[in-house]
Amino acid sequence: xxxTSSGLVLNFLRDLQQGLTRLSRLQQQLTSAKRIQKPSxxxxxxxxxxxxxxxxxxxxxxxxxAQDTATLLxxxxxxxxxxxxxxxxxxxLAVQASNDTLSASDRQxxxxxxxxxLDELVSLGNAQVAGRYLFSGxxxxxxxxxxxxxxxxxxxxxxxxxREVDRGTVLSASVPGDxxxxxxxAATANLLSALDANASGAVRAALGNLDVALDALLRVxxxxxxxxxxxxxxxxxxxxxEVRLRxxxxxxxxxxxGQVIMELQLQENVYRAALAAGARLLQPSLxxxxx
Amino acid sequence: xxxxxxIELLRRAxxxxxxxxxxxxxxxxxxxxxxFSRQEVVHAAVPPPGAASRxxxxxxxxxxxxxxxxxxxxxxxxxxxxxxxxxxxxxxxxREDFLAQVEAVFPEPSDSGLAQILSAFWNAWQELSxxxxxxxxxxxxVQQAQAVANTLHQSRKRLEELRGHLDAVxxxxxxxxxQIASEIASLNTQISRLEVxxxxxxxxxxxxxxxxxxxxxxADVIEVESEAGELLVFLQGxxxxxxxxxxxxIQITPDPSGVxxxxxxxxxxxxxxxxxxxxxxxxxxxxVGGLVGQLDALAGALIAQVNAKHATGYGLDGSTGVxxxxxxxxxxxxxxxxxxxxxxxxxxxxxxxxxxxxxxALTIAQLRGLSEIDGAYQALVAEIGMRAQEASRQVTxxxxxxxxxxxxxxxxxxxxxxxxxxxxxxxxxxYDAAARxxxxxxxxxxxxxxxxxx
Numbered sequence: 001x002x003x004t005s006s007g008l009v010l011n012f013l014r015d016l017q018q019g020l021t022r023l024s025r026l027q028q029q030l031t032s033a034k035r036i037q038k039p040s041x042x043x044x045x046x047x048x049x050x051x052x053x054x055x056x057x058x059x060x061x062x063x064x065x066a067q068d069t070a071t072l073l074x075x076x077x078x079x080x081x082x083x084x085x086x087x088x089x090x091x092x093l094a095v096q097a098s099n100d101t102l103s104a105s106d107r108q109x110x111x112x113x114x115x116x117x118l119d120e121l122v123s124l125g126n127a128q129v130a131g132r133y134l135f136s137g138x139x140x141x142x143x144x145x146x147x148x149x150x151x152x153x154x155x156x157x158x159x160x161x162x163r164e165v166d167r168g169t170v171l172s173a174s175v176p177g178d179x180x181x182x183x184x185x186a187a188t189a190n191l192l193s194a195l196d197a198n199a200s201g202a203v204r205a206a207l208g209n210l211d212v213a214l215d216a217l218l219r220v221x222x223x224x225x226x227x228x229x230x231x232x233x234x235x236x237x238x239x240x241x242e243v244r245l246r247x248x249x250x251x252x253x254x255x256x257x258g259q260v261i262m263e264l265q266l267q268e269n270v271y272r273a274a275l276a277a278g279a280r281l282l283q284p285s286l287x288x289x290x291x
Numbered sequence: 292x293x294x295x296x297x298i299e300l301l302r303r304a305x306x307x308x309x310x311x312x313x314x315x316x317x318x319x320x321x322x323x324x325x326x327f328s329r330q331e332v333v334h335a336a337v338p339p340p341g342a343a344s345r346x347x348x349x350x351x352x353x354x355x356x357x358x359x360x361x362x363x364x365x366x367x368x369x370x371x372x373x374x375x376x377x378x379x380x381x382x383x384x385x386r387e388d389f390l391a392q393v394e395a396v397f398p399e400p401s402d403s404g405l406a407q408i409l410s411a412f413w414n415a416w417q418e419l420s421x422x423x424x425x426x427x428x429x430x431x432x433v434q435q436a437q438a439v440a441n442t443l444h445q446s447r448k449r450l451e452e453l454r455g456h457l458d459a460v461x462x463x464x465x466x467x468x469x470q471i472a473s474e475i476a477s478l479n480t481q482i483s484r485l486e487v488x489x490x491x492x493x494x495x496x497x498x499x500x501x502x503x504x505x506x507x508x509x510a511d512v513i514e515v516e517s518e519a520g521e522l523l524v525f526l527q528g529x530x531x532x533x534x535x536x537x538x539x540x541i542q543i544t545p546d547p548s549g550v551x552x553x554x555x556x557x558x559x560x561x562x563x564x565x566x567x568x569x570x571x572x573x574x575x576x577x578x579v580g581g582l583v584g585q586l587d588a589l590a591g592a593l594i595a596q597v598n599a600k601h602a603t604g605y606g607l608d609g610s611t612g613v614x615x616x617x618x619x620x621x622x623x624x625x626x627x628x629x630x631x632x633x634x635x636x637x638x639x640x641x642x643x644x645x646x647x648x649x650x651x652a653l654t655i656a657q658l659r660g661l662s663e664i665d666g667a668y669q670a671l672v673a674e675i676g677m678r679a680q681e682a683s684r685q686v687t688x689x690x691x692x693x694x695x696x697x698x699x700x701x702x703x704x705x706x707x708x709x710x711x712x713x714x715x716x717x718x719x720x721x722y723d724a725a726a727r728x729x730x731x732x733x734x735x736x737x738x739x740x741x742x743x744x745x
Binding site: 003004036 | 322323390394395397398399400406407409410411413414417418420421422424640642644645646647648649650653656657659660665668669670672673674675676677679680683690694697698699701702703705706707708709712713716
């Protein structure tokens with residue numbers, strides 16, 4: 001094929017352009033440390049890369065939700081543990097009071113102590129976390145229990161605080177107060193009126209109610225304990241998941257710096273060689289040699 | 292045969308070599324002229340006068356040299372191939388160009404892209420469900436929701452701007468097409484006038500070829516050369532350049548929707564299938580136009596889905612049936628002004644009067660990953676990426692092809708300075724020799740005259 005000077009120039013310029021294009025791309029990867037900088041860099045993988053980014057964000061959120069749930073459950077458990085101790089003390093007093101040998105004034109003394117313990121129970125039932133009442137159901141801005149005389153009324157509702165701790169998994173982070181505390185208040189009120197009536201038989205009946213109430217408290221605590229374990233497990237899983245996901249994303253998205261640098265050096269040499277060769281070939285022509 | 296015919300013979304020789312020099316000089320002068328075809332002189336020997344007669348008594352010698360032709364060294368088929376390769380290249384380049392601009396509207400994967408902003412939006416609903424009474428969580432949600440709306444506005448606006456830009460480019464192309472058509476028509480007239488006198492108008496033809504090449508990059512034209520040497524050009528069956536300098540101008544009319552429509556004078560719409568103009572028009576109407584539609588659909592789904600769930604929930608102040616988003620598409624979506632003014636109206640609760648109830652917020656948060664919203668966006672961006680990648684690949688391929696053809700054209704029609712220098716020497720020597728012979732014959736004539744004269 002006949003070669004003209006324009007032909008040489010065309011070849012030279014084209015090769016230079018190709019070299020520069022390769023260099024430019026490598027330089028971009030080097031400065032951004034990313035293999036994928038725009039959709040066209042890897043369109044086939046893009047949906048999964050975007051989905052993974054979202055999954056990572058979601059995992060962070062689910063982790064926070066789990067943490068919040070764990071805190072609420074722990075606070076509730078603590079309150080119920082204390083309440084159990086208080087109720088246990090009330091029960092002991094009831095046992096004392098069921099003794100037929102006690103006098104009315106003895107029973108009155110016991111009554112006073114039980115009444116104070118009832119106040120403590122009410123205050124435990126009205127426990128708060130960060131300004132919100134734990135045992136009000138979803139009426140978290142108003143205290144669940146109010147005492148009037150010996151009767152404690154529940155002003156909350158049966159709702160629970162819901163949290164999504166895993167995709168599609170919604171847990172209750174609370175328990176409505178009347179479930180654990182209701183029987184306790186009722187039994188205590190029962191005991192108080194029995195003490196007032198100075199009837200040891202009634203006191204013994206109240207004892208039965210107190211046992212039932214203690215049972216209720218323990219059952220709720222067990223339930224909360226189970227939920228707390230589950231949430232803790234989920235929290236751990238999320239941490240592991242996050243780590244693995246970040247690794248996966250890195251493989252998809254990040255540039256292999258070592259490889260990029262090597263490639264860059266190689267292409268640089270190729271480019272220089274092309275420049276040198278072109279410079280040698282383009283300069284001389286016959287005109288230089290004619291007389 | 293007389294002695295004077297010898298001088299006549301040598302005069303022709305001087306002329307012929309001079310033409311050779313001129314052509315060599317012309318070639319050298321045009322070594323960098325794009326589209327120029329190297330010209331060659333064809334010398335032919337002049338046969339002896341009356342050589343057809345077998346009955347001539349005297350011995351006749353040849354009559355010297357004449358310039359039989361000056362022609363262009365070109366391969367018409369190769370030229371055509373090169374033009375078509377350039378057409379395909381121009382088409383893919385135009386496509387690659389605007390797809391790169393479209394890609395810039397959707398910077399993914401990145402923190403500023405809609406994907407991450409939507410992620411944060413769904414998270415904000417989750418945060419709200421943790422403490423529906425928190426004013427901070429409500430304010431943060433409003434901010435994040437407005438960020439979604441703003442991003443959608445911006446993307447749509449930039450797509451519309453791109454559409455306007457493509458329209459301007461298309462208009463420019465059509466104007467250039469009309470311009471080239473009238474230039475070709477005027478060259479037609481000049482060429483046929485010159486060639487009627489028997490002179491091939493080589494350089495004008497080169498110029499006309501170059502114009503045709505430029506025209507072909509813009510649109511898929513077909514040409515035919517008439518007997519009068521006129522180039523008739525047609526576009527999808529419509530005459531663009533006709534005989535006797537007739538041209539048809541493509542009409543450019545602004546459309547109420549903000550772009551232009553292109554028609555033939557009789558109102559028929561312009562039909563182009565290949566070349567840069569076709570690519571730009573397809574980009575304007577199908578690619579960018581389609582994307583705006585997809586974005587609007589995505590925004591519409593977001594508005595509808597969120598609002599449907601939000602309406603059945605309750606705000607802190609007991610309000611229900613409130614829309615979270617207002618608007619219908621990516622251009623009009625906004626967080627409801629009512630909610631921006633009072634975030635307590637955000638319906639986080641599934642029942643009235645329950646401040647700690649965040650169940651409705653949770654339901655809305657669970658819209659995450661929906662195929663009409665998150666899924667649709669991922670598919671949209673992937674599609675753009677694939678189109679852009681394909682366009683780049685095609686440009687590389689077409690560039691390779693066009694380069695190869697250009698090299699082959701150079702081989703056939705290109706000027707080699709070295710070659711022309713050698714030619715120059717050849718003609719120069721021949722001229723010198725002929726001039727020397729003129730002197731010799733001149734001396735012979737003098738000798739004769741001396742004998743006769745005194």
